[in-house]
Amino acid sequence: MAAERTAASPQAALLLFGSCLPVLGAVLIAPVLPRMHAHFAETAGVAVLVPVALTLPALVIALLAPLAGVLADRMGRRALLLASMLLYSLCGVLPLWLDSLALIVASRAGIGLAEAGIMTCCTTLMGDYFDGQRRARLFALQMVVTSLSAALFMGVGGALGESDWRTPFALYAVGVLCLPLMAALLWEPRACHSAAEATAQSRFPWAALAPLYLLTGLAGVSLFIVPVQAGYVLQLLQVDAPRQVGLAMGANQLGVLAGALAFRLLARLPVARLLALGFATAGFGGGLLALASGYAPVVLAVLVNGLGVGLLLPTLITRVMQQVGFDQRGRATGGFTAAIFAGEFISPLLVLALMAGMAMQLPHALLVIALGQLALAQRACR
Template identity: 45%
Template structure:
């Protein structure tokens, strides 16, 4: 509810648009990283620092999201969201004029602060505005829209990057367009009807309810981003050098993620105790296919599509499982904790693959090993949740 009025499609659409901002930060500048590495070649530590420009915002979100959740539970969600969007534009465009790699890295830290506010508020407000199947629909759409946005941002970053590595950073100013639409459309939810001044203290965080979803979200984040980050390296490793082919393969994998997320609306009745294992099993199968594909481009692509379809199911399932049973006064902190766990998984994903590569000896076997772990996690989740009631999932 928005100030006593029923929320509708305009509110849902603008919140989904806001949810794309963290995806933009993770994908837009990926195509220009080689150009940045060349530009800053004389800067000490550039070889390690330039690739980390992608992961720095995710690490900041992982650290700050729980605090952002506490803030949005205690203060006005709308105000925090609007401030976050303005900050995102200001700090996101700083590399347009900064000429120090270290200063750019610092600006990426600030982007992470803005992201933590934006994604926590957008997801919390979706949970506030909608309930039951409508909430499931919008959480599913959130995964769909962000997956499709990733495909668009990859292509847009590459196209703009052809004119110089700084050019893609102009896109961060697009958050001001979303800001302009949110001003008339988004209002502070009514909540439970008590005046904010009457809320002396927030209820304690329901750790028993949120701990399991957060633990699963860390591993889910690692698996979710494994294909996104590693597919281009796998294709390069098997001899695919054409940028257009690699881009097409990445786009198809992103579309598979979107398709998996779209299916969530119809599959939600199966509940988290079945959907979580299903998502991890599909991801495991896809990763193992990539492992045994050898130098076959077609087999690698099939594996990436299957794994991405699984992660597309996982994302809205994990999120809905985490927030469906939380009250209004718990939802901001619960959402923040879940976002923190998922973004921590995003940051850890390349590090986990590096560690597994050290064990397995090569990238494709490392992804296969991650698939084996995914299968084990699916089995543990199924055994743990099979006898539990999941009525909160559709509340």
């Protein structure tokens, strides 16, 4: 292990909780967007600025996570994590008092900056504190808890937003509440490798990591297909009851959970086989979604799709960690984080491009993406 002390359950729990905070930033305010829009109805550009308030953090993470990785390697993981947690809460609670939509959007950019540091440092510290099968199991568990937290935060945001659209922003104060625990229980790891290993790791292994980052970006595209597009597919099928849409989203999260748990059982298989299985399953689910003719087939499709995505991400981050030593782990993790969120940001844009502006072409667009995933699975098998 790369850490000076032995990490155990308290450290794992804190890092897993920290990994959930970027999810909080992504979904917490989704249920109150219509009320935000109504509140700022007289503001110029409100139709663009309100959705941007939701999606901007993901774009900032995609752009700045590599920089966060460099800082984590140079100035230390713990210091950057604590500073990011403080920034997260400060920017997160600002909309409680701001009455300018432009300033709220700017605060959301600050949230993205903080989340880039939090996600990069939490994942990097998991790689520092744990190794071997314990590390692989923890990365799978990271996928599990973030999937569960997405569903939980969506419900909490909706409940808090019943009284006032600003209320959900108060939950961002959790970053400050976590600071004392993180300061007390986390420590700055130190390299334990030999001089020969340090020399071998002196050059960043772009040749090994670039294909993994590309696959991670494609997995990020897959990850956001269902949350963004399933509701529109159901509308085309004349199903628009919020409860039914919510149940379909829940089925997708259940699939992601099952896929991450499956990784814990399949982790000893060759990486190429795991990637092929993940992309094939996600593509099969996407194809079922494109061809679905009713509500039950949609639920089955999103469940299968989630199963594939849940298998892909733990496989990829585990493989990324295997390619680098201690001194490059932050940069490697930053690149991985950026690739995921870039894929999430690109996902709806890709679907829109394939639709050519026609809503009825959505199933065709989803089928094209599914066929691409199946082609990736076939190539990974070679």
